[in-house]
Amino acid sequence: MKILKRIQEIKNIGNNRQLYNEQWVETKKALERYAIEDGLKVSEDIIGNLFCRLEGYNRSKTISIISHFDSVENGGAYDGIVGILAGIEALGMLKKKFGTPEVSLEVICIAEEEGARFKTTFLGCRALFGDLKYENLKRLKDKQNISFFKAREVIGLKPFSQKELDRCQRNDIITAIELHVEQSRYLEKTQIPIGICTHIPGQMKIRMVIVGEANHAGTTPMFERKDALCCAAKIISFVEHLGIKYEGVTTTGYTINAKNATNIIPSKVELIHDMRHHDPEVFNQMLEDLTNYAKREEEKRGVHIEFEKLVKIEPVELSTEINEQIKKVTRQIGLRQMEFKSGAGHDVQIMSSHDIPSGLIFIPSVEGISHRMEEYTKNEDIVNGLNVLALTIKNLSYG
C-alpha cells in the first residue's frame, strides 16, 4: 500500500511541521501530490487547510475524513499524518473500484491542530465553523516573536480580512471520520488492532502572566518579595493537584521566566496550563478552582496575574451510529475491536461540537509513545486502519 512509503517520505521532511514553517509547506506539497496521484481534486482555504475531494452525485453533502498535518516540536510522523494519508488512499481506492459516490467525499488535511507554534489549538478546524477571529489571530506570536501574519508573509501567503476568514465556513459536511494513532496503550496491552473512540475530553489552554517585582536576591528579605516564580510554582502544583483530585489530566508544559538569572528575584513568569476532563461540569469546576486559587495567590503575594483563556473546547461524545458502522466493518474484516475514551484532542471533536455526527478509529501506538520522535505504529496496524476506514466510508457513501 502507498501509505507506508508516503509515511517514510513525510518522516524525511522532518518532525517539526509547525504552522507556516518550511517543513509544513513541504508536507502540504507532498499531500497535494499524493491526492492528485490518487485522482482527487485539490483545493485550499485561506488558513492553509487542504481539501482533497471526490465529488459525488449529490455535491451539496460531504462526508469528511479529517486529520491534521502539523506536528508538535520534535514530534513524530504518525500523529495526524496517518489519518490524512489513509484518507487519501481510501478515496483513491474507492474511486477506482466503485466510481462516483452518492455524496461527495473529501479528506480535510487540517493545517493546524496542535497549537505548537502559536499556542492555540484546533485553528484549522475552527476556521471551518467561523470560530476564528481576525483580531485574535493578529495577536498571536511564536517563540521567536514572529507574528501569525508575518509567518504567513515569509512563505508568500497573503494577509486576509475577517470577511475572507469567514469564507472558510462549511455547511455541507454531514459526517466526519478520523483515523488516528492511539497515543496510549490500551490496544497494545490487549493485542486488539482497532479501537473505537466513544468520548473526547474537554480541553482548555489557560495562559497566565504573573508580574512580580525584580530585586536583589541577597538583600531583599523573604517577606518583602514579590517573587513571580514562587507564585508560579504554587500555581503549577495546584494545577497538578486539580488533575489528581478530579481524575482528569492537567499539565503546565509551557513556562517562561523572563529574567532567568541566579541573583535577581523573578519579576515576570508566563505559564500555559493544559487541563482536560471528560465531564463537562467537572471541566468547568477545574477552571473555577484555578481562577480562585490564582486570585488568592495574587492577594497573598502582592503580584499581578493576567489570565487569558486561549482555547476552551467542551468534552464531546462521538456518534453511536457512526461507531456502530465502524464496528460492523471491523467485524466484517475479521478484526477484534474495543471501545474507549480518548485522552488526546482530535479534529472530530470540533466537528462533533458543531453537531456533525463523527467517529474516530484508533490503531495501536507502540509503547503508547507520542508527541516524541520515537512515535511508531506498525505497518500491519496502519493497513488494518486504512481498510476499516475505506470500508466504513464505502458503506456510508455508495448506495
Ligand code: GLV
Ligand atoms: C493533541 O495532540 C493534543 O491532544 O494535545
Ligand code: MN
Ligand atoms: Mn498530537
Ligand code: MN
Ligand atoms: Mn493528533
Ligand code: MN
Ligand atoms: Mn486527531
